[in-house]
Amino acid sequence: MKGFWEQTLFEPLRLLGRQALGALPGFLMLLVLVVAGLLVGWLIKEVLHRLLRGLGFDRLCDRKGLSSLISKVGLSHRPSYLVGQVVQGLMLLVALLAGLNAIGTPLTRNLVERFFIYLPHLLAAFLVLIAGGLISRFLGRSVLIAAVNAQMPSARLLAGLTRFFVMTLTAVAALDELGISRTTIIVTFAILFGGVVVAAAIAFGLGARDFAHDLLQSQIHPRRPEPAEDVMRHL
C-alpha cells in the first residue's frame, strides 16, 4: 500500500517540487526583468517625452498633420508623450520576452521564438494602418474640398465614403498581413465591395436615368451655359 502511495502521489509531487525549484530562478529572473523593464521603461519614457517636447517634435507633428490624426483615433495625448509610451511598452515587452527565455522550458522558448517570427508581420500591419490612415485623411479632404467647390450637396457624404473605403482596404490589407482568417476576409470584402458597386450602378441606372442621359449628352454635345462666375475674369 505504501508503495502504491509512494508511486502515485509522493513521487510525482517530489518531481514537481524539484522541477519547480529548478524553474524558480528562472521565474525570479522573469520577475526581476519585468520590474526592471517597468522602471527603465518609465525612466526612458519620461526622458524621451521631455527631450522630444524640447526639440519641437509636437510642433513638427502639428505641421505634418500627425497630431490631428492621433486625436482623430481617440488619443488625447501629445505625440511626444505617445512616443514615450510606445518606447516604454517596447521595453516592457523586451523584458518579458527575456524573462520568458530565462525560464528555459521548451514551452517558453517556443513562445518567444514564435513571437519573433510573427514580429515583422505585426510591424508591417502597423505601418499599413498608419499609411492607410494618412492616405484616407488626405483623400477624404481632397474629395471634400473638390465637392464643396463644385457645390455638390453631398460633399461630406462623399468625403466620408472615400475615407471609409480607404480604411476598409487598409484594414483588409493589415489583417491579411497578420494572417487572420485571410481567405474569409478577402472573400467577404470582395463580395461586399462588388455588391456596393453593383448596387450603386443599378441605383444610378434606375434612379438617375435622366441625369445619366443628360450627362452623356452633355459630354457628346456640350451645350450647357457657363455659370456666371466661370466667365468672370478673376485676375
Next chain:
Amino acid sequence: MSEEILAETAKEQALAAMPVEIVAGIPSYNNARTIGHVVQAVHGGMLKYFPDRRGLIVNSDGGSIDGTPEAALKANLDSRSLLLLSHPLYPVNRLTLPYHGVPGKGSAFRALFRVAELVQARALVVVDADLRSITPEWIDLLVRPILERDFDYVTPYYKRHKYDGTITSSIVYPLTRALFGRRVRQPIGGEFGISGRLACRFLNGDVWSSDVASYGIDIWMTTTAIAENFRVCQSYLGAKIHDAKDQGADLGSTLVQVVGSVFSLMETYAPVWRNVLGSLPTPLMGFPFEVGLEPVPIDMERMLSAFQQGCRDLMPIYQQILSPELITGLSRCAALPAHQFAIPDDLWVGVTYDFTLAYHRRVMDTEHLLKSLMPLYLGWVASFARQTERETPAQVEERIEKLCLVYEQLKSYLINQWSLRTGEKRSQS
C-alpha cells in the same frame, strides 16, 4: 557659367539684329486669331513712337497647334525685326493648365530676358498675345518711362468693370500693397515694361525651376521689382479686352497658382515686408481717359450658396486655419439673409492673413489650404457685388481703397504672428 537657354540659331539671329534698344516680347499659346493684330500694333508702336531706335519683336511660343508662329510671321512687316522662339515645355507644363493660359510662360519670359541681355537692350516690353484692345500707344506708354524717365518696371493700369479682376481687388493688390508699401493697382496685369538692368536681375533669379516661374511669373516680377527697390511706375492703357477663348485654369486652380505664388513670395521677402508699415503711391503715366466697359455677368445667388456651403462643410478645415473670432464672424455672415449679406472688411482681411499664416506654418497640404479659400472668396465677391450694385466706378475704387487701408491697419497682427509657431498661436488664442 549659367546654362544657355537659347538655341544656337536664335542666338545668332538675335546677335545679327544688333544694335537693338527695345525688345518687344510676345509669349503665346494657340493665339493664331489675335497674334497678327498684336504684332502689327507692337511694330506700329515702335515705328511711330521710337523711329530712331532699333527694335526687335520676339515671339516665344509654347508649342501652339493652331499656327500661331506662322500667323505672327505673316503679320510682321519687316521680317528682320521678328525673332521666333519656342520655349521649352516640361511635362508638368503640359499636365497643368496655368491661369493665364500660356503653358511654360515662365520659360518664355526667361528666353525674352536672355534675348534682352544678349542684345544689350535698354528696354523690354512684354504684351499678351490674346489682346484685342492693344494699340501702338501701349508700346509708347510701356517703354518711354524706361527710356526717358529712368524707371525700371512699368505695370499696366486699366479701366476695368467693377466685377472684373476680383482676386486682384480682394487679395493680390491689397496684400501686395500692405506688405511692400507700394500701391501698384495691377500687379499681375500681363503687360509690362522692363529696363535692361532689371531684365538681367530677373534672368539671374533662382526661381526658374520653381512653381512660381510656372504659375506666378507676373507677380514674381512685380514683387521682386518692388521689394528690391527698383523704380516702379504705372501706365494707363485704357481697357483690356482679351480674345474670347478658353481662359485657362478653373477658379480653384487659379487661386492655388496666384495666391500660392503671393504667399510663397511672402516667405522669400519676409525680412523686407516685416519692416514696412503704410504705403506710398506709385507714379501713373498716361492720360486716364474714360472707356466703355463690357458688362460682367455675376451670379450672386450661386456665390452666396457656395459661401454658405463652405462655412458648413469645410468648417473643420477652417478651424485649423482661422482664429475662433473669425470662425464666429464667418458663421454669423453665413446665417444672414441674401439681401443683408455682407462680409466686413476686417473679417475678410483677418481671413486672408490667417490663410497666409497657415501657409507659412504648413498647417496642411498647401493645395488643400488654397482651394479651401474658394468658398470664402466667392462669399467676398457676393458681398462686394451686393454692396456695389448701384455704385459708380469711382465709388467702387473708394471701397477698394478702404479695404486696402484695413489690410494696412491689421498688418501688425500679421507681423506679430509670423514668427510664432502653431503651438504658440494656439496657446495665445
